[in-house]
Amino acid sequence: MSPEPQTGPANRIAAELRAAIADGRYQPGAQLPPVRDLAKQYGVSRNTAAKAINILRTEGAIVTRYGSGAYVRESHPIRTLGPDRYARSKWQETRVRAHGEDDGREKEQQGTQAQEVEIVPAEEDVAVALGVPIASLVVERSRTVFRDGLPTHTMVSYYRPEEVRDTPIMDDRPGMAGRGGSFAILTDLGLAPQDVDEKLKARMPTTDEVDVLRLPPGEPVVELTRWIKTAEGYVVEYAKGVHAASRFEWLYSFPIPD
């Protein structure tokens, strides 16, 4: 009935370790026995013990550090992303700080590294979103967001060049147009953001994403696409993000439509 044989020593060892982790015999961060020891203990080949470890790795239960050992995965606090993260009250603050000098605590809550602003030809989805011809030039602002010293997500925003030219949005110094800062700038330009459309899709990461987000094997990502619109429904920013799934959850509220 079951198409996949779930038996065999490797699966048995994996199951026992999984149980041991689940009931706390191995705490988060604790090191598991070395593969060679597991092999001896269970009377299997090293290869088979390694396979068991690999199964747990794929499930995301453990993380292996090359040359060091296998460790029970530390769970990071989950950040809940609700509509509030776009609240107007938050831009003001950011905006005021943006006028001042770098106060040296930028990375405390949400540090941005690897910020980059480029002018690139629009891919199809960008062109459609912004209502410009395909391959016409658009402003692309990319950044990788860190928390607790680890990357949590990437975000790439697109703007029409004629709208953001000569604004701090073009400034690639970290923190300048970060957070809701761009919203304040757009407001100044007479393009006040009013509504947000968001699309979420979960999938396994590409190898590039595994690299950039330093994802443990077996961790999915959530692709977030958003459209920021003015009261007239005019899209002023189109953005795409890739989030490490284990670090986020999303919260939405809406009235039941007619």
Add this chain to the structure above:
Amino acid sequence: MSPEPQTGPANRIAAELRAAIADGRYQPGAQLPPVRDLAKQYGVSRNTAAKAINILRTEGAIVTRYGSGAYVRESHPIRTLGPDRYARSKWQETRVRAHGEDDGREKEQQGTQAQEVEIVPAEEDVAVALGVPIASLVVERSRTVFRDGLPTHTMVSYYRPEEVRDTPIMDDRPGMAGRGGSFAILTDLGLAPQDVDEKLKARMPTTDEVDVLRLPPGEPVVELTRWIKTAEGYVVEYAKGVHAASRFEWLYSFPIPD
């Protein structure tokens, strides 16, 4: 710099096959060369060729059928879930049909199998959501939803027993209270749904979920939690679902808060 050695024959073979799949040399549904052939072709051991296949399997690029072969994964159409799926206009229809007889085409668009209604003691999250004591009895309605003959998601709803007793919500025949049917019933009870809160979280499936949803290895799931509230903010239904990530995307729109 890179902590994980990504080199080696297995990875090289996986990369070549991945590329071949990506540019269409292997179409969806097509069978890949047998592991033994790959081994011979690349001059590696059978074990290594199998490992390459396993990498692609973990990534979800291919599906293996025991004793038959490895096949490029067929992609299912993605269903977009927006607020519209709760629209009032949709309950009416369902409600009218619910009064009629089973017309035999139930499974055409969205078939529900394995519907089950039970009265169970409330777990903590259920108790909190419905505002009842932990372990007090609540009505639990579980179902697995199919599409194209394959399970796409599970859904478990909770209600207060005194509110839904003697209503079709307690009827475990498939299709009776399915879709928005429960909303119409709640409306009749003077508990008209007005607002929806939804929470989304992506993660890897448990082994149970792999079984029930027949998930290919490497496919994540999305956990959806929702609260259905009346105009007064009273929670009339609390529900949790587990969705096969590859078959859905979610769409939300909201105004920027103050």
Add this chain to the structure above:
DNA sequence: TAGTGGTCTAGACCACTTC
């Protein structure tokens, strides 16, 4: 029955970490 995927062993070598 032949073909195929899944698994395992025993031994080997390499790459990285830790001391």
Add this chain to the structure above:
DNA sequence: AAGTGGTCTAGACCACTAA
């Protein structure tokens, strides 16, 4: 230098599919 994870080989056996 010692310990550890990652990978590979060559051969073997088992489980399942398809004809």
